[in-house]
Amino acid sequence: xxxxxxxxxxxxxxxxxxxxxxxxxxxxxxxxxxxxxxxxxxxxxxxxxxxxxxxxxxxxxxxxxxxxxxxxxxxxxxxxxxxxxxxxxxxxxxxxxxxxxxxxxxxxxxxxxxx
Amino acid sequence: xxxxxxxxxxxxxxxxxxxxxxxxxxxxxxxxxxxxxxxxxxxxxxxxxxxxxxxxxxxxxxxxxxxxxxxxxxxxxxxxxxxxxxxxxxxxxxxxxxxxxxxxxxxxx
Numbered sequence: 698x699x700x701x702x703x704x705x706x707x708x709x710x711x712x713x714x715x716x717x718x719x720x721x722x723x724x725x726x727x728x729x730x731x732x733x734x735x736x737x738x739x740x741x742x743x744x745x746x747x748x749x750x751x752x753x754x755x756x757x758x759x760x761x762x763x764x765x766x767x768x769x770x771x772x773x774x775x776x777x778x779x780x781x782x783x784x785x786x787x788x789x790x791x792x793x794x795x796x797x798x799x800x801x802x803x804x805x806x807x808x809x810x811x812x
Numbered sequence: 813x814x815x816x817x818x819x820x821x822x823x824x825x826x827x828x829x830x831x832x833x834x835x836x837x838x839x840x841x842x843x844x845x846x847x848x849x850x851x852x853x854x855x856x857x858x859x860x861x862x863x864x865x866x867x868x869x870x871x872x873x874x875x876x877x878x879x880x881x882x883x884x885x886x887x888x889x890x891x892x893x894x895x896x897x898x899x900x901x902x903x904x905x906x907x908x909x910x911x912x913x914x915x916x917x918x919x920x921x
């Protein structure tokens with residue numbers, strides 16, 4: 698158990714809908730990272746927050762947004778969902794801002810299926 | 813061409829065999845990570861390397877920065893090592909990890 702929790706575990710929804718994925722980092726970790734893992738693209742970095750502020754942005758679509766709240770939990774919002782958004786979404790946390798200096802601890806993931 | 817290439821894509825081994833998984837990258841990096849993804853989907857960080865070699869139990873990771881190459885070795889492999897092993901590089905700019913496609917390892921008893 699990494700100490701990172703994600704909810705829900707599974708999510709099935711329809712095209713055009715909006716969903717929110719939630720992540721609680723390990724106690725004391727200030728950095729939260731979001732990743733998408735699809736069958737054709739593999740793992741891709743989406744976005745990073747550190748202590749409530751956006752720190753880095755990767756291949757995140759404009760239809761997707763995220764935020765980190767004062768209690769350090771983070772939410773990833775996916776809107777106008779398309780079939781291609783079906784994927785595993787992972788959250789990870791670390792103690793520091795840079796992956797270079799800190800191990801990332803991954804949550805169990807949320808499996809999103811868009812029908 | 814992908815910035816991070818792993819080989820082999822799939823690997824089947826007999827229990828007890830020595831296993832090597834390779835990772836080559838084409839960009840400048842500040843660190844390289846090896847991750848393990850279990851059949852259930854969970855991801856565990858195994859190593860973070862910026863130079864040299866690290867060892868944890870039966871796992872050894874090495875990196876050659878000049879050659880832009882890293883290897884993950886598993887000694888005395890066991891069926892519980894069956895998983896997907898993923899290499900990821902940190903370019904050091906904004907925390908943007910770039911991932912390889914993974915190596916699926918199956919260790920037969």
